[in-house]
Amino acid sequence: MLRNLSSLSNVVVTVTELNRTVRELLEGSLPVLWVSGEISGFKRYGSGHCYFSLKDANAQVRCVMFRNRAALIDFEPREGMHVELRAVVSLYEARGDFQLTVEAMRPAGLGAxxxxxxxxxxxxxxxxxxxxxxxxxxxxxxxxxxxxxxxxxxxxxxxxxxxxxxxxxxxxxxxxxxxxxxxxxxxxxxxxxxxxxxxxxxxxxxxxxxxxxxxxxxxxxxxxxxxxxxxxxxxxxxxxxxxxxxxxxxxxxxxxxxxxxxxxxxxxDRNQWLNQLQQQRRHLERSFERLLQMRMQRLDSLARRLRHPGEALERQRERLFTLAQRLSAAPTRLIERRQGQLAQAKLRLAHARIDHGYWQNQLSHRQQRLQRALDRTLEQRQARLHNLASRLAALNPTAVLARGYALVEKTDGAVIQQAAQLHAGDRIRVRFADDAVEAAVTSKPAQQQDLF
Structure with missing residues (x-):
């Protein structure tokens, strides 16, 4: 490289040294420029480098755009296209050609x-x-x-x-x-x-x-x-x-x-929504199945705890029968016990010196007291028996039906306790005191209203 330009007249230089000096002078003295013109002779080689000329009405300059810069262009340069180039002014040393090394290219007017x-x-x-x-x-x-x-x-x-x-x-x-x-x-x-x-x-x-x-x-x-x-x-x-x-x-x-x-x-997306709907349907089916199983288990548990009213009536009837037997046997046992006491007293009396008149009066008095006690006991037991009979009659469904009520059952004998158990079209049996009739449910009753 020639360092002192003032001494060029006294030095013999080679062509290579001359071209290199000119290239360095151009690249060092001129900044990166935007140059506008028309593309001419554009060629893109297999290496990716682009070579063309940029011209206007009076002049032209050769241009080179290397592969890494050409890959950034977002349009396809064409013959005759007016473009603006951001380029470095340089010289190709091997041939001494003045050229522009292009760094960027855009269609003319793009800046505006x-x-x-x-x-x-x-x-x-x-x-x-x-x-x-x-x-x-x-x-x-x-x-x-x-x-x-x-x-x-x-x-x-x-x-x-x-x-x-x-x-x-x-x-x-x-x-x-x-x-x-x-x-x-x-x-x-x-x-x-x-x-x-x-x-x-x-x-x-x-x-x-x-x-x-x-x-x-x-x-x-x-x-x-x-x-x-x-x-x-x-x-x-x-x-x-x-x-x-x-x-x-x-x-x-x-x-x-x-x-x-x-x-x-x-x-x-129709398919996406159909798939999602299918997943929701399967989830709903599984949830409903789990809920149904839980409700069935609960129903089974309640069914085991539920007892027919007839069972309660039977237990009360057996208890009442036992009490009646005990009540009927109580006076006999009491009389027998008193008679035993009386016999013992007579034996003691027979062996003792007693005032027959006095003890005769005592005996008559005791007999009267015993008779009154027996009468009171019998009245109490009869009153209790009457009370139990009244309670048993109150629990008797037939007696309830006789007062004007009715018992509603399904055709299989299951008792209907709530209107919510019925659906339109169900067959039911209405039992009265004297007889039973078959009926059909024509509409679902409101929750707040009675069935009848």
Missing amino acids: LFEAFEKLKAKLQAEGLFAAERKRALPTFPRAIGIVTSPRAAALRDVLTTLGRRMPGLPVILYPCPVQGAAAAGEIVAAIQRASSRAEVDTLIVCRGGGSIEDLWSFNEEAVARAIAACSMPVISGVGHETDFTIADFVADLRAPTPTAAAELASP
Whole structure:
């Protein structure tokens, strides 16, 4: 490398040294520049490097863009395309060719579009059109879905295919409009307003396929953003590819990365809901089966504890019979005991010197007391027997029926205790004091009313 340029006149240099010095002078003295022009002779080699010329009306310059930089371009450069290059001014030493080493490429005018994009974005954000609190939730089961796009757009076919796969039979209404060109923004606004005023759908999809920033620019227009914000139903924006962002994406209630994704967000998945419904049905069946088993076990337990009224009556009848036997035998035993005492007293009297008159009076008095005691005991036992007989009669179902009540049973003899046990159409037997009749339940009685 030549370090002292002032001494070049006294030094003989090689071509290699000359070219290297010129390259270093160019790269060291000029900053990285943005250069605009028209692509000419563009070639992309198998290595991934790109070679072309950039020209205008009066001049041209050779350009090279290496593979790592070329992979970052989001569009396909074409012959005659006007572009803007961010490049380093350099010299290819091997041939001494003046060239630009390109670091970035964009379509001409893209800088102005980005500036307009950021300016409108900041304005609408300041007005609150991007605020999360104004975003509306999508209906889980929409009755119809609207689509704002071009009838010839590939995005429409993708959306319709996805909707048909996820929820066949879901009504779809197309609000046709161009999605590219100078007049597209106004047509898009009119289509959104038409969908909003008709209110035929629950969810509106605004979509189109991918493209350059110029192709998508209609969705960066302020009028389109305000139409989306004023729409009466939730709006899903599905514009371009996943890496594309437009003003419509920020204003919409939900942004989808692609039109297909917008259709998936707008429609329920029929198969998923059917599977979930099937799972819920199986869960409900298992829960009902467990509940039924618990109720059956409880019913069995109650049935073991439940005893027929006739059993209680039989036990009372046996107890009453025992008491009656004991009551009837009590005076006899008492008389026998008193007679034994009297016999003993007579024996003692026979062996003793007694005043017959005095003891005769005592004996007569004792006999009178004994007779009165026997009479009282007999009256008490008879009164108790009468009381027990009355209680037994009160427990007798036949006696209850004789007072005007009736006993309601099922045809198998099971006693009906509550109206809730009956259902319309059940056959029942109504038992009265003198006879029983068959009857049918014609309606389910109210819970607060009696059966009869």
